[in-house]
Amino acid sequence: MAGFYLTHPIPLKRRILLSLDKIMYWTGTAFLYVKAQRIKGAIILMYHSIASSKLANWIEPEGHIEPSVFESQMRFLANHRNVISLNQLLEQLKKGQTPCAGTVVLTFDDGYLDNMTVAASILAHYKLPATWYLPTGMIYRGENPWIDRIYTAFKTKSQTKLSIEGIGSWDLVNFKQQLIAYDNLKKKLIVSSFTEREDIIANVIEQLQPTETPSRLILSWDEIRKVMQKFPNIEMGIHSTNHVDFTSHSQEIIYREIQQCIADFRHELGRNPRHFAFPYNRHNAIARELVQELGLTSAVAHGSGREVLIQEGADLLALPRIEPPHSATLFRLYTSGAFSGLLKAFIGRVT
Secondary structure, X not given: OOOOOXXXXXXXXXXXXXXXXXXXXXXXXXXXXXXXXXXXXXXXXXXXXXXXXXXXXXXXXXXXXXHHHHHHHHHHHHHHOEEOOHHHHHHHHHOOOOOEOOEEEEEEEOOEOHHHHHHHHHHHHOOOOEEEEEOHHHHHHOXXXXXXXXXXXXXXXXXXXXXXXXXXXXXXXXXXXXXXXXXXXXXXXXXXOHHHHHHHHHHHHHHHOOOOOOOOOEOOHHHHHHHHHHOOOEEEEEOOOOOOXXXXXXXXXXXXXXXXXXXXXXXXXXXXXXEEEOHHHOXXXXXXXXXXXXXXXXXXXXXXXXXXXXXXXXXXXXXXXXXOOOOHHHHHHHOOOOOOOHHHHHHOOOO
C-alpha cells in the first residue's frame, strides 16, 4: 500500500501533562492521592477496533488498538481493577451509591467485526463484561465506517489532485497538504448529513482512484446474534442509525435516527435496547431528551477535559468516557481513580 501516516505533533502542553501523569504514577503519588482523598468513582473506557494486522491496514489508527495491547490491558483490569457491567454501574448510581476507585466499565463503538473475532474471546477469558454500541443502518448496509473508507482512499490513492467544493483543493504530493486535506474532510464529514457525507466520500474516491478496496470491517446481524449466544457478558446497545452528529441536525432528524435504530435493534434481536452512545460523543439537551423520551435507560458521551469520574448524581444520559491510552503507565493511572483530580491538586485547573 502507498504510505499515508497520521503524524500530527503532540502539542507541548499535552506532552508536559502526559509526562506529569507518568511521574505521578511511578512515584506512587497517584495511589497516595486516591487513598488520602478517599477518591471514589467509575471510569468508562471507549474502544473501537481491535483488529489484527491484516484488517488494521484499512482502519484509521486513531480508532484502533493492537490485539496484544488490548489483551495486556484486559489482563491488568482483571487482576487489579473492579470491572463491572454498565447495568451494574447504573444500579449503583440509581441507589445513590458511588463506585469505589478503580471501578471500570468497558464499551465498544461502531460494531467492528474484530470486536467478535478478537475482543470477545479475550473478554471471555478474563470474565469481563462489556457493552457494544451498534450503528444499525451501517450494519444493514454492510457499510464500513466512513472514516476508514476515507483513510483507505488516501492511503492507496493513485491520483494526487483533490478538489471538493466548499472544502478546498489540494496537491497530495505534499505531505502537509495531505494532512490538511484529510483533517478538513473529517471536520466536514462529521457535521454532514448522511446523504451529503456519502456524496463527498464518493467524490473523494472518484478523484483519488484508490488502488485497493477495504475488506468488510463491520459485523452482520447474524454475527451479532452469535456473539449474544456465545458471550452472555456482552450486552448490545445502539449508536444511531447512520452515525450523524446530533448537534448539527434538527430535532426531527435526531428523533428519526434514534427511533429507527431502536426499531432495527428490536426487529433483529427481539428485544428493546437500553443503552445508547451519542455519535462522536456529541450531544445537547434536545438529544438527551429524545433518548429518554424513546425509552432508553442511559447514554454515553465524551468526558469534558479530565472530568471523567462517574459518581453519585451523575447524569445517566451523558455519562462521560475516555479512550484508553496505549501506554501501560497511563492506562494504569487513568483507571485508578486519580486521573481526574490529581494534577488539579498540584497545578490547579487542567483542561
